[in-house]
Amino acid sequence: MKSPREQPLILVVDGDAGQRWLTSAALRGAGFILLEAEDGEQALALAQSEQPDLVLLDVLVPGLGGFAVCKTLRRQHGGRDLPIIMVATMDDLASIERAYEAGATDFITKPVLWLALRHRIRHILRVSQTLRGLRESEERFRALARASDSAILVLDRQRRVLAVNPAAEKLYSFRRGERVGLDFMELLPPIDDWNGPSESPGCESTIQALDGNERALLYSDWMHATATQDIEIESLLREALAHQELTLHYQPQVDLDSGRIVGVEALPRWRNPLLGNVTPAEFIPLAEETGLIVPIGEWMLRTACTQARIWREIGLPSLRMAVNVSPRQFTDTELTQVIARILRETGLRPDYLELEITESLLAKDSVADTLRALKRLGVRLAIDDFGAGYSSLGHLRRLPIDRIKIAKSFVQDISGEDDDQAMAAAIIAMARSLRLGAIAEGVETEAQLAFLRALNCDEIQGSLFSQPHPAERAATLIRNYSKFPDLGLLWTNRAPSRPEERI
Numbered sequence: 001m002k003s004p005r006e007q008p009l010i011l012v013v014d015g016d017a018g019q020r021w022l023t024s025a026a027l028r029g030a031g032f033i034l035l036e037a038e039d040g041e042q043a044l045a046l047a048q049s050e051q052p053d054l055v056l057l058d059v060l061v062p063g064l065g066g067f068a069v070c071k072t073l074r075r076q077h078g079g080r081d082l083p084i085i086m087v088a089t090m091d092d093l094a095s096i097e098r099a100y101e102a103g104a105t106d107f108i109t110k111p112v113l114w115l116a117l118r119h120r121i122r123h124i125l126r127v128s129q130t131l132r133g134l135r136e137s138e139e140r141f142r143a144l145a146r147a148s149d150s151a152i153l154v155l156d157r158q159r160r161v162l163a164v165n166p167a168a169e170k171l172y173s174f175r176r177g178e179r180v181g182l183d184f185m186e187l188l189p190p191i192d193d194w195n196g197p198s199e200s201p202g203c204e205s206t207i208q209a210l211d212g213n214e215r216a217l218l219y220s221d222w223m224h225a226t227a228t229q230d231i232e233i234e235s236l237l238r239e240a241l242a243h244q245e246l247t248l249h250y251q252p253q254v255d256l257d258s259g260r261i262v263g264v265e266a267l268p269r270w271r272n273p274l275l276g277n278v279t280p281a282e283f284i285p286l287a288e289e290t291g292l293i294v295p296i297g298e299w300m301l302r303t304a305c306t307q308a309r310i311w312r313e314i315g316l317p318s319l320r321m322a323v324n325v326s327p328r329q330f331t332d333t334e335l336t337q338v339i340a341r342i343l344r345e346t347g348l349r350p351d352y353l354e355l356e357i358t359e360s361l362l363a364k365d366s367v368a369d370t371l372r373a374l375k376r377l378g379v380r381l382a383i384d385d386f387g388a389g390y391s392s393l394g395h396l397r398r399l400p401i402d403r404i405k406i407a408k409s410f411v412q413d414i415s416g417e418d419d420d421q422a423m424a425a426a427i428i429a430m431a432r433s434l435r436l437g438a439i440a441e442g443v444e445t446e447a448q449l450a451f452l453r454a455l456n457c458d459e460i461q462g463s464l465f466s467q468p469h470p471a472e473r474a475a476t477l478i479r480n481y482s483k484f485p486d487l488g489l490l491w492t493n494r495a496p497s498r499p500e501e502r503i
């Protein structure tokens with residue numbers, strides 16, 4: 001940027017020597033350095049050689065005339081930002097229009113009010129200095145962005161793309177200017193196209209959001225975030241609900257006897273313009289830590305119950321809706337009242353709602369009363385990720401639990417070591433002896449399925465049957481599947497029914 005002079009240099013251009021002298025004397029006293037030109041040609045030459053900070057230009061200057069001088073000054077090197085004030089007599093109104101057309105910054109009339117002119121000049125100099133600074137800083141930013149290997153997108157508050165650099169054009173495969181004005185969310189991969197965060201193109205990008213404060217991040221490596229980044233992600237998570245960035249996906253739970261989908265687990269997905277797709281495994285711990293799990297958990301309960309009610313109304317077969325509930329929802333809220341209110345508001349039958357709670361919760365005495373109250377309400381209770389070692393048999397007997405979900409770590413080890421097979425078998429046997437249902441989650445292979453079926457496990461959930469899907473796709477899956485139950489039977493290969501059922 002052209003550095004500001006301590007005493008700004010003003011070029012006074014006027015054919016009248018008396019007027020030049022008056023103007024110079026009035027301004028020199030106010031701390032400016034004065035330079036004088038008596039005609040247009042001299043003015044242009046001095047502007048080139050001396051680079052004044054401002055030009056006071058009489059409309060009637062001899063030679064080229066004021067308007068032509070103004071136009072030429074603008075075209076000269078450095079003239080784009082040069083403040084030019086044109087001067088004419090009071091009755092020469094026609095000149096005002098022409099002066100601005102010729103590129104004048106401002107216009108004053110004679111006789112000149114010297115005190116006002118001094119203040120006006122100082123103000124114009126400040127504005128021009130600021131504009132020049134802005135333009136130069138923008139040029140620097142552009143040069144950096146052009147040279148950067150990182151994809152950079154500039155977004156407005158509505159997340160529309162304002163500008164992109166060549167690396168972003170390459171990453172998102174579009175030509176210059178092609179996507180300007182587009183909603184940034186449309187650049188992300190389709191929402192049901194992902195089951196993890198690392199595939200998102202957004203994850204490799206540096207994105208600037210111009211929102212007043214520019215920001216730049218059932219973060220190519222931001223999982224290893226520093227404390228500062230955690231705070232940033234936390235503030236994004238706070239806004240996630242308000243910005244409708246959270247959605248629920250639904251993963252089917254399949255009965256092994258009938259091959260039918262008998263339930264779904266609601267699993268949240270967070271899609272943020274800065275972070276891309278974020279899975280619960282990444283944001284739930286943060287939500288737990290900060291207490292944000294309370295509003296997020298309530299939103300999930302309400303959304304899942306509403307969805308279950310809608311599915312029922314459009315004629316889908318009866319389904320259990322399983323929702324994960326965090327320990328903090330037990331300790332920080334009146335959970336029973338919250339759930340009673342949600343069931344009332346959504347009109348869902350309580351026994352269609354299943355709450356998945358963690359094993360560690362069972363050890364807390366204060367929770368037993370809440371669990372009993374929930375059971376009185378009619379909802380079902382399942383222990384998630386069972387087998388990690390926290391639950392005692394005593395807890396399971398004493399508390400009104402309906403079923404256990406065998407942790408996917410056990411299921412995934414089934415195909416390997418004998419010990420792990422014994423573990424899964426023991427959990428299922430224990431569930432049976434306590435008259436609890438058993439569902440295995442994270443079932444990925446035929447071998448795991450065969451083993452679970454042989455142990456008479458009731459239900460399975462996992463990618464072998466289906467990933468979690470958005471509501472519409474899950475509904476299609478459920479509808480089609482119930483229309484062709486034979487397919488289900490084929491798929492499950494109709495395991496032998498349990499001994500007690502054979503009788």
Ligand code: C2E
Nearest residue numbers: 218267268279280281284300324325326442443444462463
């Ligand atoms: P979870 O409750 O045990 O949920 C099952 C997880 O297994 C889900 O991960 C699901 O997408 C994943 N999964 C499904 N099928 C397969 C499979 O075949 N193989 C493997 N390896 N994984 C499979 P997701 O959605 O990432 O959720 C992770 C965990 O985050 C959940 O585990 C749960 O502990 C927690 N979580 C999710 N939603 C909530 C919630 O609403 N509230 C609370 N407090 N915790 C939640």
Ligand code: MG
Nearest residue numbers: 218324356384
């Ligand atoms: Mg769960």
Ligand code: MG
Nearest residue numbers: 384385405441
């Ligand atoms: Mg689980």
